[in-house]
Amino acid sequence: MRDAYIVSAVRTPGCRRGKGALAQTRPEKLIVQAIDAAIEKAGIEKGAVDDFMLGCAFPEAEQGLNLGRIAVQIAHFPDAVTGATVNRFCASGLEAIAQSAMRIMVGWSDVCMAGGLESMSTVPMGGNLPRPLPDWAKEKPDVYISMGITAENVANRYKITREMQDEFGYHSQMKAAEAQKNKWFTEIIPTRADRFVEKPDGTIVRETFVQDFDDGVRPDTTMEGLAKLRPAFAANGTVTAGNSSQTTDGAAVNVIMSEAALSKYGVKPLVKLVAYTTAGCKADEMGLGPMVAIPKLLKMTGKSINDIGLFEINEAFASQAYYCAQQVGLGDKKEWTVDSQSRRVNINGGAIALGHPLGCTGSKLAATLISNMRKKGVKYGVESMCIGGGMGAAALYELCE
Numbered sequence: 001m002r003d004a005y006i007v008s009a010v011r012t013p014g015c016r017r018g019k020g021a022l023a024q025t026r027p028e029k030l031i032v033q034a035i036d037a038a039i040e041k042a043g044i045e046k047g048a049v050d051d052f053m054l055g056c057a058f059p060e061a062e063q064g065l066n067l068g069r070i071a072v073q074i075a076h077f078p079d080a081v082t083g084a085t086v087n088r089f090c091a092s093g094l095e096a097i098a099q100s101a102m103r104i105m106v107g108w109s110d111v112c113m114a115g116g117l118e119s120m121s122t123v124p125m126g127g128n129l130p131r132p133l134p135d136w137a138k139e140k141p142d143v144y145i146s147m148g149i150t151a152e153n154v155a156n157r158y159k160i161t162r163e164m165q166d167e168f169g170y171h172s173q174m175k176a177a178e179a180q181k182n183k184w185f186t187e188i189i190p191t192r193a194d195r196f197v198e199k200p201d202g203t204i205v206r207e208t209f210v211q212d213f214d215d216g217v218r219p220d221t222t223m224e225g226l227a228k229l230r231p232a233f234a235a236n237g238t239v240t241a242g243n244s245s246q247t248t249d250g251a252a253v254n255v256i257m258s259e260a261a262l263s264k265y266g267v268k269p270l271v272k273l274v275a276y277t278t279a280g281c282k283a284d285e286m287g288l289g290p291m292v293a294i295p296k297l298l299k300m301t302g303k304s305i306n307d308i309g310l311f312e313i314n315e316a317f318a319s320q321a322y323y324c325a326q327q328v329g330l331g332d333k334k335e336w337t338v339d340s341q342s343r344r345v346n347i348n349g350g351a352i353a354l355g356h357p358l359g360c361t362g363s364k365l366a367a368t369l370i371s372n373m374r375k376k377g378v379k380y381g382v383e384s385m386c387i388g389g390g391m392g393a394a395a396l397y398e399l400c401e
């Protein structure tokens with residue numbers, strides 16, 4: 001089996017659904033900018049790419065049809081470059097990386113691109129027209145329930161209190177604020193965005209501007225402020241806007257190559273994708289996904305939790321992210337708080353502060369993790385997330401010298 005190397009990994013900023021900087025920008029424009037930046041950083045011609053695999057959790061309307069193919073066409077790739085769209089909900093962007101890497105590993109391709117996209121402003125969570133199978137929905141409604149309720153289930157069943165969730169959310173915000181202030185998000189590409197503005201004469205004009213930062217970060221977050229927020233999903237619940245991932249717009253792209261392609265194009269790799277796996281759990285506590293996927297990944301690769309220098313564990317909700325971290329051996333505060341210099345989990349904050357653009361997230365977290373692994377010289381990094389329907393995904397990356 002050959003190895004698959006990631007040679008560039010970029011993301012747009014993550015911006016708030018409806019209220020944020022990317023809300024009026026078509027999703028195609030976001031993914032095309034990420035593609036162009038990833039190709040430019042890789043230093044190759046567009047024609048060198050064999051295929052583009054795009055992850056998207058609600059691939060419909062503006063981000064529908066087969067946007068994987070449409071995006072490479074809009075980005076002026078030669079007709080020979082193909083594209084597909086893949087959906088594993090919140091792991092779609094990682095699934096795209098894995099499928100592209102596997103294609104390289106078996107020798108079917110030498111250069112592939114993988115990405116993720118979600119404009120939650122454009123297509124709402126659940127899609128525009130959800131149509132659950134009625135008989136199945138009666139027998140087993142769990143696969144269709146709100147993600148917020150699954151977060152409440154995890155909090156209730158595993159005793160993750162409101163205070164624990166808020167504390168985890170607070171540290172996510174503080175880490176992100178620190179990283180933003182110090183300009184540590186070097187994987188972000190300045191992204192052209194549109195906004196529609198009404199002029200005094202009543203006409204609407206489209207203005208273009210550049211957005212280069214995640215706009216959901218709240219540096220002024222306090223534990224007292226978080227404690228005042230009302231439950232978002234259940235009347236007496238503990239899951240709030242302050243301890244849930246934000247709904248967000250964003251895109252990310254990774255370029256992946258074989259060793260032969262590295263030599264051919266004279267490109268230096270960033271990391272090698274060592275392994276990828278998925279694991280299932282109960283749908284009504286889907287947040288436990290990383291708790292089953294990470295140990296499975298470590299077992300597959302003969303690694304222990306202490307061999308891994310950095311983790312990106314998607315913060316779909318604090319209840320599940322915190323509980324999963326605890327269960328895999330990363331619960332100690334030194335692993336995830338802003339005041340710990342030795343923290344390994346979501347070192348620059350997670351989706352509670354930076355947003356979770358569903359299908360983009362797998363690709364986005366890869367870009368963030370790879371950037372941090374390079375800066376800190378960390379040999380092994382793990383990315384993981386929970387997935388609606390009751391799954392987890394996890395991937396192990398190894399730094400290239």
Ligand SMILES: CC(C)(COP(=O)(O)OP(=O)(O)OC[C@H]1O[C@@H](n2cnc3c(N)ncnc32)[C@H](O)[C@@H]1OP(=O)(O)O)[C@@H](O)C(=O)NCCC(=O)NCCS
Nearest residue numbers: 147148218221225226232240241242244245246247316388
């Ligand atoms: C929880 C949720 C419903 C909240 O939606 P929302 O009300 O639009 O959330 P917002 O981020 O706009 O926050 C609402 C308010 O809460 C308050 N708030 C949020 N975060 C806060 C913080 N850290 N400190 C203080 N107040 C905060 C603010 O008053 C904010 O209003 P403002 O933006 O006007 O200041 C939404 O974020 C959500 O559905 N998240 C989960 C998404 C999901 O399920 N993803 C898939 C996972 S598998």
